[in-house]
Amino acid sequence: MKKTYRKFIFTMRTVAPVHIGSGYKFGTKEYINEDGLIYFPDMGKLYQHLVSEGLDEKFEEWLLKRNVQSTKVRLAQFLKANGQSIQGYGGYTVRMMQTTEQGGVRQHASRDRQSTEVNEVSQFIRDAYGNPYIPGSSLKGAIRTILLNTHWKDENFVQRYGNGKASEKKDVVDWGAHKNKQFDDIFNEIRVSDSNPMSNQDLLIVQKWDYSARKQIATALPVYRESIAPFKVIKFEIVTTTERATELIKNLSKYASEFYTDYKNFYLSEQPNEYVTDNLPGYASLYLGSGSGVWTKTIFRQADGIVQNRYQRMKTKMIGKGVMKLTKAPQVKYKFKESVKTLVHNNESFYEMGKVAFFIEEVTQDGL
Amino acid sequence: MAYSKVKITGLIELETGLHIGGSSAFAAIGATDSPVIKDPLTNLPIIPGSTLKGKVRSLLARAFNERTAEKPHQDTESIRRLFGDSESDEYKIGRLIFRDAHLTNADELTNKGARTLTEVKFENTIDRITAMANPRQIERAIRGSQFKFELIYDVQEETDVPEDIDLIVSGLQLLELDYLGGSGSRGYGKVDFKNFIVETAFGEFDSTELQKKLDELTPAEV
Numbered sequence: 001m002k003k004t005y006r007k008f009i010f011t012m013r014t015v016a017p018v019h020i021g022s023g024y025k026f027g028t029k030e031y032i033n034e035d036g037l038i039y040f041p042d043m044g045k046l047y048q049h050l051v052s053e054g055l056d057e058k059f060e061e062w063l064l065k066r067n068v069q070s071t072k073v074r075l076a077q078f079l080k081a082n083g084q085s086i087q088g089y090g091g092y093t094v095r096m097m098q099t100t101e102q103g104g105v106r107q108h109a110s111r112d113r114q115s116t117e118v119n120e121v122s123q124f125i126r127d128a129y130g131n132p133y134i135p136g137s138s139l140k141g142a143i144r145t146i147l148l149n150t151h152w153k154d155e156n157f158v159q160r161y162g163n164g165k166a167s168e169k170k171d172v173v174d175w176g177a178h179k180n181k182q183f184d185d186i187f188n189e190i191r192v193s194d195s196n197p198m199s200n201q202d203l204l205i206v207q208k209w210d211y212s213a214r215k216q217i218a219t220a221l222p223v224y225r226e227s228i229a230p231f232k233v234i235k236f237e238i239v240t241t242t243e244r245a246t247e248l249i250k251n252l253s254k255y256a257s258e259f260y261t262d263y264k265n266f267y268l269s270e271q272p273n274e275y276v277t278d279n280l281p282g283y284a285s286l287y288l289g290s291g292s293g294v295w296t297k298t299i300f301r302q303a304d305g306i307v308q309n310r311y312q313r314m315k316t317k318m319i320g321k322g323v324m325k326l327t328k329a330p331q332v333k334y335k336f337k338e339s340v341k342t343l344v345h346n347n348e349s350f351y352e353m354g355k356v357a358f359f360i361e362e363v364t365q366d367g368l
Numbered sequence: 369m370a371y372s373k374v375k376i377t378g379l380i381e382l383e384t385g386l387h388i389g390g391s392s393a394f395a396a397i398g399a400t401d402s403p404v405i406k407d408p409l410t411n412l413p414i415i416p417g418s419t420l421k422g423k424v425r426s427l428l429a430r431a432f433n434e435r436t437a438e439k440p441h442q443d444t445e446s447i448r449r450l451f452g453d454s455e456s457d458e459y460k461i462g463r464l465i466f467r468d469a470h471l472t473n474a475d476e477l478t479n480k481g482a483r484t485l486t487e488v489k490f491e492n493t494i495d496r497i498t499a500m501a502n503p504r505q506i507e508r509a510i511r512g513s514q515f516k517f518e519l520i521y522d523v524q525e526e527t528d529v530p531e532d533i534d535l536i537v538s539g540l541q542l543l544e545l546d547y548l549g550g551s552g553s554r555g556y557g558k559v560d561f562k563n564f565i566v567e568t569a570f571g572e573f574d575s576t577e578l579q580k581k582l583d584e585l586t587p588a589e590v
Binding site: 004005006021022023122125127128129130135136137140141145148157158159166167168187190191192193194197214231239294297298299302303306307310 | 383384385428431477480481482483484485487489490491494495496497498499500503505510511512532542545546547551552553554555556558
C-alpha cells in the first residue's frame with residue numbers, strides 16, 4: 001500500500017495566557033466573585049432553587065435593576081441578603097488573577113473604573129462535558145497564518161474593489177472543488193485535531209491591558225477572559241495526507257521562527273523589550289486565540305495600512321501599528337540547564353496575550 | 369462455497385465532534401447555520417450508511433487504484449466488486465451493505481455530564497488583510513458518542529474472500545486515520561472502531577480470520 005498518511009504530535013506549552021472564546025459572555029449577574037475565585041453557577045439550577053425558596057419574583061426584580069457596576073448589586077450580595085448560600089448550584093469555579101499580584105508603576109485604570117472590578121467575562125470554549133479544550137480549527141488558523149506569511153510570502157493577497165476597499169484574496173492558495181479541474185487543496189491535506197480536554201484548574205481569568213508605546217502607559221480595560229494559565233502543556237495530532245503537506249508540517253518550527261522574527265522586526269521592535277514574553281529554549285513560538293493583536297492574525301506586511309483604515313471610524317483610532325496587547329498573570333519560573341529563568345522580564349507581571357511555544361514530532365507507525 | 373452472509377457489527381466512537389450535515393432550510397437567524405443529520409423519531413444524531421460507504425470507498429480507491437479513477441466505475445475490480453458498479457453487469461450490486469449507524473450510549477453520555485447530545489461550535493473566519501471576523505455556528509455530535517455500526521458482507525466467490533477481507537479491514541483502518549463527515553481538516557470527525565463481532569448470519573462461512581484481523585485493527589491514539 002502507498003504510504004500517504006503521516007502523523008505528527010504537536011506539543012504546545014502556553015507561555016502567556018491564551019483565550020479561545022466559546023462565543024458566550026457571562027454578564028455581571030451570572031457569577032460570584034469571592035476570595036480570588038469566580039464561581040459560575042448553573043443559572044438554571046440557581047433559579048430552580050430560588051423558586052423553591054419563593055424568591056423568584058424578588059430575583060426577577062433584582063435582575064432588572066440597573067447600575068450593575070456597583071458591587072452592591074452583585075449576585076453574591078443578592079443571595080446573602082436573602083439568606084441563601086452562595087455556592088452549591090452546579091456550574092464551575094475558575095481562579096482569578098489577583099489584583100494584589102499586580103504591582104507596577106506606569107499603569108492606570110481605564111477612565112474612572114476600578115481595575116479590580118470584574119464585569120463581563122468571556123467564556124473559554126468547552127466541550128459538551130464542560131471541559132475547556134482548544135479546537136483544531138483555532139490551531140489550524142494560526143498555522144495557516146504562519147504559512148501564508150512565510151511559505152507564500154511572495155504572493156499578493158490583497159484584493160481591491162472599485163470603492164477603494166480591500167480584503168483578502170482567498171483563492172491565492174487553491175482550495176475547494178472546481179468543475180473540470182483536479183482537486184487541489186493543500187490545506188485539506190493538513191488535518192489538525194482538537195486538543196485533549198483540559199480542566200478548570202488549568203484556567204485563569206485575566207484582564208486585558210493595552211500598552212501604548214507612544215504614551216508609555218498601560219491601560220486596564222474592562223475585558224476579562226477565561227484563559228489557559230501560562231506553562232500548561234496541550235497536545236494535538238496533525239495528520240498530513242500528501243508529501244507537499246508533510247514538507248510544510250515538518251518545517252513548521254522553521255516557518256514559525258521566520259514568522260516570529262519578521263513579526264518582531266515589524267512590530268515588537270517598536271515596543272519595550274521588557275514586555276515581550278520570552279520564547280522557550282528549544283521551542284518555536286506562535287500566537288493563538290483572541291487578544292493577541294491584528295498583526296498576529298494577518299499577512300501583516302500587506303495588511304499594514306489597510307487594517308488601520310478599518311479603525312478610523314471607531315472611537316479608538318489605531319495610531320501607527322496600534323497598542324501592545326498585554327495581560328497579567330502570576331510570574332512563572334522554570335529551570336533550564338541548571339539555571340532558573342522567568343517568562344516575563346518586567347515587575348508588573350505583564351505577558352503578551354496569546355503567546356505559546358511548541359514543538360512538533362512525527363510519530364512513526366507500521367502498516368500505513 | 370455456498371452463499372453466506374457475514375454480519376460485522378461494532379461501535380464507532382467519536383474522538384472529536386462529528387458533523388454530517390443535515391438541511392439548514394429552517395435555521396433561525398443567529399442560530400446554528402449548519403445542523404447535523406438526525407433521526408426524526410429520536411432527534412439523535414446518526415451516521416448514515418451512505419456517508420460511511422462513500423468515505424470508505426474513496427479512501428480505498430485512493431490507496432488501491434492503480435490509475436486514478438475519474439468516475440467510480442473506473443475503480444479497480446476488487447473495489448467495484450465490494451461497492452458495486454452501475455455500469456457493469458457482473459458487479460451491478462456490490463457485496464457490502466452498510467447500515468445507518470444509530471447513537472447507542474445517550475444515557476451514558478448524560479451520566480458523564482453531557483447536557484446536550486449535540487454541541488454548537490462557534491467558529492470564525494478572519495480576513496488576513498482587514499482582520500475582520502466573520503463568525504459561524506456549526507453543530508456537532510459530541511465527543512464520546514458511540515454509534516452501532518453494522519456491515520453485511522455477501523460471500524459469493526470463495527476465491528475472492530481473502531482479498532475482500534483485506535480490503536474491508538484496510539478501509540476501516542484508513543477511516544480511523546482519516547475523518548468522517550465534514551470539516552475534518554480542522555479536527556472534526558476523528559473516529560475509532562471498537563468491539564468488532566463477526567458472525568456468519570447465513571451459510572457456512574468461517575469468520576475466525578476476519579474476526580482476528582478486525583481485532584488487530586489498532587485503535588487510533590489520542
